Amino acid sequence: MKILVRPMRIMSVIAASLAIWMLLLVFGPASVQAIGFDNRPSTENSLDLQVRSSILIEAESGQVLFEVNAEQAYPIASMTKLMTEYIVLEEIQNERLSWDDVITVTEEAKNTHPSESQIYLAPGDKHTVKELYIAMAVGSANDATKELAIQVAGSLSAFVDKMNEYAKNLGLESAVFTSVTGLEDTTVMSAADVAKLARIIILDHPEFFDFSTLQEYKFRERDKDPIVNLNYMLGSNVNKPGLKPFAYEGVDGMKTGFIEAAGYNFTGTVKRGDIRYISVVMDTRSKNARFVETAKLYDYAYGTFEKKTVLPPKSVIESLETVKIKKGVKKTVPIVTDKDITFMVKKGTDPKIELVAQELLPEDKLIAPIEAKTPVGTVTYRYTDAETGKPIDYTVNLITAEEAEKAGWFKLMLRAIGDFFANLFQAIVNLF
Structure with a gap:
C-alpha cells in the first residue's frame, strides 16, 4: 500500500504544479510583465x-x-520646467531679459523644502540669469526655477498664469500648470503634448542645447561638488564610469522628473546624422528605468525607420506650375515648394505616398508687386503606414519662384481694354 500511495502523491504534486504553471501563463503577464x-x-x-x-x-x-x-x-513632475525654460528663452529672445542680468534672490525663492532639488539659494544672493538657468536646466533646481519665474512675471502665481497662457497659444490642450516646478500633482500634461513642447523648444531655440549638454556645473566656487546633469543618457557620459551604462550616442537633452504621483519620467532627444528623435516616458519604476525604457525607443527608431523624401525643396508640382496675379508685368508667376516633403518610413518598404490636397490664393489676393518667396498656397501629401493603416499628412507652402513686378499704367490700360472687349464678345456669344 505504501508503494501505491507515494506515486499518487507525486502525481498530485505534478498536477498541482501544472495547474499553477497554467495560471501563471494566463494571469502572469498582466501582473509581472510591466510595472x-x-x-x-x-x-x-x-x-x-x-x-x-x-x-x-x-x-x-x-x-x-x-x-x-x-x-x-x-502629473509630469519636473518636466514642467520645460515650459519655464521655454518662457525664459522667449524673454531673452525678445530682449526683455538678458543672460547677464544680475538677480537678487528673494525670500520666496529661498522658501524651498529640503527634500526638493535645489542649489540652496539665500535671500540677498546675487546670480546672473545664465547661472540660474543652468542650475534649472542641468540640476533641476527648484529654487533657481522659482527665482527666474519671479524675475519674469513678478510673482510665482503670475508666472503660472503665463505658463497656462503659453500652453493655450502653443496648442498644448492637455496642459494644466499649477506650479513653476511641477512639485504638485495637479500640474499635468499628456506625453504627446510634452513631446510637442520639447519640439517647439528645439526648433525655436537651438541654444537650449548649450545648457542641456552640460555634464556638470560648479555653481559657486566654494561648492564642494558640481551640479551633475540628471540626464544620465547624455552621449558624453560614455567617459564617466558611473554613468557609462546609460550613455546613448547622440543624446543631448532634455528633462527628467519625479514625484510619487508621476513616477520617474523623462523627456529625451537624440540625434545621429540628420535624424533627430524626441521621446517621452512616464511613470517608470525607478530613476534608472526611465533611461532603459528610453533606450528601447531609440533602438527601435534607428533600427526600424529611414527618411523618404517625396519632393526636394523648390520643386514644381505638376498642374501647379504657376499662379495667376493681378497688375503684374505677366499675368502669372511660377511657384515652387518652400521646403522638402519627407516622411519617416519603415526600412525596406515601398511606401504609399500621394498628393491629397492643394490650395492657391485667389487672383484678387495676389496683386503685383510681389516679392520672390511669397507664400501663395499649400500642398498636402499623405503617407499611409502599411502595417497600421494610419494616414499621416504633411503640408508645405507653395511660394513664388521669382519676383513679380508691377506693370506700367499704359500696359494695364491696354489689358483692361482687351479684357473689356473679350468679356463683351463672350456675353454676345452667350445670347445665342
Missing part, C-alpha cells in the same frame, strides 16, 4: 515598455512613430 513606480500597472504596448504613457516622434516633421496612451494627461 511602474510603486507597483502601478504599466500600459500594454508592442515594445513591452514598462511605462504608463509614452511617445516617440521625429523632430523635424513631428511625425509620431510610436505611442502608448499618449493623449492621457498625467
